[in-house]
Amino acid sequence: MTTLSIQLSTLSEKYVDVVMSVVYNRPASGELADMVSIVSVAKAAGVSNKTVSRVINGEPYVTEETRERVEKAIRDLGYIPNMAARLIRSSRSNTFGIITDYVSTTPYSVDIVRGIQDWANANGKTILIANTGGSSEREVEIWKMFQSHRIDGVLYVTMYRRIVDPETGDVSIPTVMINCRPQTRELLPSIEPDDYQGAQDLTRYLLERGHRRIGYIRLNPILLGAELRLEAFRRTTSEFGLTENDLSISLGMDGPVGAENNYVFAAATEMLKQDDRPTAIMSGNDEMAIQIYIAAMALGLRIPQDVSIVGFDDFRTVTMALKPELTTAALPYYDLGREGAKWLNDLIAGEKIYPASRVVSCKLVERSSVAFGPR
Amino acid sequence: MTTLSIQLSTLSEKYVDVVMSVVYNRPASGELADMVSIVSVAKAAGVSNKTVSRVINGEPYVTEETRERVEKAIRDLGYIPNMAARLIRSSRSNTFGIITDYVSTTPYSVDIVRGIQDWANANGKTILIANTGGSSEREVEIWKMFQSHRIDGVLYVTMYRRIVDPETGDVSIPTVMINCRPQTRELLPSIEPDDYQGAQDLTRYLLERGHRRIGYIRLNPILLGAELRLEAFRRTTSEFGLTENDLSISLGMDGPVGAENNYVFAAATEMLKQDDRPTAIMSGNDEMAIQIYIAAMALGLRIPQDVSIVGFDDFRTVTMALKPELTTAALPYYDLGREGAKWLNDLIAGEKIYPASRVVSCKLVERSSVAFGPR
């Protein structure tokens, strides 16, 4: 028997009345109102338990009349199937495990989880989520835990796109990697956003609007997307005939993820103070664009009239809060999750599969941070 | 048997080599490598299954020698306990359900989930997460699903602090509400952030630094926190002797959450254009502060020398990206989750409990967006 302490509110008097304390009883731990089982339903409906089972699972060979009687009994008794018992017989849990580093606890890529969940809901699957927090011992534990729940498959999700080998603990549970891909390029199917194409589209967008001097503030090079985005920028500008002289590229951040050194503001200020300053700046991501905005404004430049700015990710908390709103390329997190779940399901059902890397494209989201460049 | 289609990468040639396709085999659906059970371990160790069970659960009355033999067998066979079977015997699942509107799929309050998960990990509990997406039919389904998994208790979490009655489906599963509280003030314990105290601290912070003309840009009044924060601001300034004339309060947003009308930029511009403009502005939250920054800078004002700004929430993607970094009050999401989980656990264990609203304070996070006011 436990007694809970009540911490009094620190709200001012006016709000104190929201704090109340009522005593009530619950059945003592032992006498939990035990769940009605298939047996009680069978008794109530006057049929065998197998028949009830048939009704529940929509199997054939049940008279309409019996079916109705059973359904009534189910409703009356409030019967709810016991998944654990079901699993123990059928050894298919209809559960997917999501294992992530930080994703479900971090603002950036939660949409992956949303995509997975939506698919799971629509298809009667249950989702078990676990975060490693980056620890690989924890990861091993989680795989064990998943196995002890007899999950049907694993979605291995990372917060940032990266290359990583899951600590699968040598057991072969069907697995799909989302937002990452395996180091040892075997076995595991993976699905990732197309950073290259996203940055390419963004670069073309600027070029098509007449910008010929373009700045680029780089993402932390640790991140896999950083290289791809920059490379896309370089190649695309060069295809359009721009030379290295027309570009102005600097590093925005480096260091360990979550505790990086931040040079964005300084780099942007530097870049925009030049006489032949760029007429447009591509930002490694949306957050960094905040600092570019501030740097530009501090120099008295107007956006987009004096400088155009584009971001990357479409992290909406930022892109919609900036004024003018930020044009960017949307990372297809939701689709990644949804497709990943679907793929995993196929994997579980199928006998032979073709593991492969798949890539989902980034959609350019046009807002108002880009103007036409000088003629 | 399913064959997966391979979508070719849209990466440029250079990156095409990351896309590969290998064919490999898994056992056909039927012949799943069936899990080793307690029985096989018993056979291997030459003991009865009950003895194995004893070893697994650390029960007494097992010789050191037998224990070791059994443990060896467990390791050799890679035995992993079957939770479902365990549950079916003990009817205690050691699983908590989290039911939320959007929380785990939205960037703002993910830390609640992190807090819950951390507690759960440390205490051997499993977490089942489900999102209603705001639909109450979906909510009913979820409660059913939870029951069919025989979860021990529910954490009912909302993205924004609000008043709401869970659709518990008249079954009494122990429940703790996090970041929200029940409309009908009975039965359900709840735990919320102390918006009032947070705003009070922030207001005092500004007052103590000599600010005597203060602006306030209001959060969407739909949100429960909005009223509390504003009220704290009003009362605290008045306690310090400021009058209505010293304050400049305007609405930043209204309309339905997720699709609100945004007046922040305009309101901030308006406020800062006045001759007797405030020397400090309190923002309803951190995101809104982005627009206040931009508005200030567009008017040629420096932060914090000309205007000080404080936010609310400590949404770090924003507070750390703004330059100068934003001083704010941190919503104690992580603690809310952790304490909520702990509380739920006590609830499940206890016989009599005192449901109550608890409140967790917001910590002021001092960064560099506030200067001393005019002397």
Add this chain to the structure above:
DNA sequence: GCGCGCTATGACGACGTTGTCAATTCAATT
């Protein structure tokens, strides 16, 4: 030498569900 209490172990059943197979009914076909 006898009974007592403690340690160590196993046999067996039960949990809630579904798979297997047999039994029954009834209509259609020969």
Add this chain to the structure above:
DNA sequence: AATTGAATTGACAACGTCGTCATAGCGCGC
């Protein structure tokens, strides 16, 4: 009228684990 076969139903076992209870061995005190 006998045979076939499909529709409908139930009896029973089995899944993996743990609780209950029984059994066996052993040292101890009288």
